[in-house]
Amino acid sequence: MYEPVVTVRAENSDDIGVVRRVNELAFGSPNEAALVDALRIAADPYISLVAIERAQIIGHIFFSPVSIETPDNIKAMGLAPMAVLPAHQNRGVGSLLVREGLRECERIGCYFVVVVGHPEYYPRFGFVPANQKGLRCEYEVPPEAFMVAELKAGALTGRQGLVKYRPEFALV
Ligand SMILES: CC(C)(COP(=O)(O)OP(=O)(O)OC[C@H]1O[C@@H](n2cnc3c(N)ncnc32)[C@H](O)[C@@H]1OP(=O)(O)O)[C@@H](O)C(=O)NCCC(=O)NCCS
Numbered sequence: 001m002y003e004p005v006v007t008v009r010a011e012n013s014d015d016i017g018v019v020r021r022v023n024e025l026a027f028g029s030p031n032e033a034a035l036v037d038a039l040r041i042a043a044d045p046y047i048s049l050v051a052i053e054r055a056q057i058i059g060h061i062f063f064s065p066v067s068i069e070t071p072d073n074i075k076a077m078g079l080a081p082m083a084v085l086p087a088h089q090n091r092g093v094g095s096l097l098v099r100e101g102l103r104e105c106e107r108i109g110c111y112f113v114v115v116v117g118h119p120e121y122y123p124r125f126g127f128v129p130a131n132q133k134g135l136r137c138e139y140e141v142p143p144e145a146f147m148v149a150e151l152k153a154g155a156l157t158g159r160q161g162l163v164k165y166r167p168e169f170a171l172v
Helices: 013-027 031-042 093-107 167-171
Strands: 006-010 047-053 056-065 076-084 112-116 135-137 146-150 161-164
Touching: 006 093, 013 031, 013 047, 013 056, 013 076, 031 056, 031 076, 031 167, 047 093, 056 093, 076 093, 112 135, 135 146
Parallel strands: 076 112, 135 161
Antiparallel strands: 006 047, 047 056, 056 076, 112 146
């Protein structure tokens, strides 16, 4: 039987309207879609990838810079938001987006990626509780929900403290 193939590529300007819709439908709210629109303007660099099946966008993932209180100004990103159309969830599309996204973060020289999310989901991609690495989140979230994946060996050795997202996150 013919199995549709899902591919991941960088978002382009023609995708913006569909990406907005994918976020609205996945979250059932306009907030995350508006956050992505705001981050595209404000964040530098950012990573925005789409998952395609049968020439349709069915999923989206976004990464924007986070800062950490260290004397050296290393590059680090926050994964958020991520969305897969409800009819396509639980088929591994989200996993594909996370893996490709982490690869892209690594390619641009990112030291680590943080995420606030489900503690059962993200460890499969290499995320561990961020408090184990001495990182704190600026937002009040359950400690197990704030996780980090190191993309370079020893990325967090000697680097600890409060992690801050882009100010646009405060709007969500
Ligand atoms: C989260 C999301 C992107 C995952 O995409 P997906 O394509 O369904 O993910 P995958 O198929 O790769 O993985 C499915 C796994 O995620 C888990 N999962 C999905 N949503 C979850 C949730 N809200 N809570 C806990 N686990 C969840 C599933 O239980 C499943 O786990 P399993 O592999 O152990 O069975 C998708 O469910 C979605 O768009 N949700 C609404 C928006 C959202 O909550 N985004 C994440 C916060 S930014």
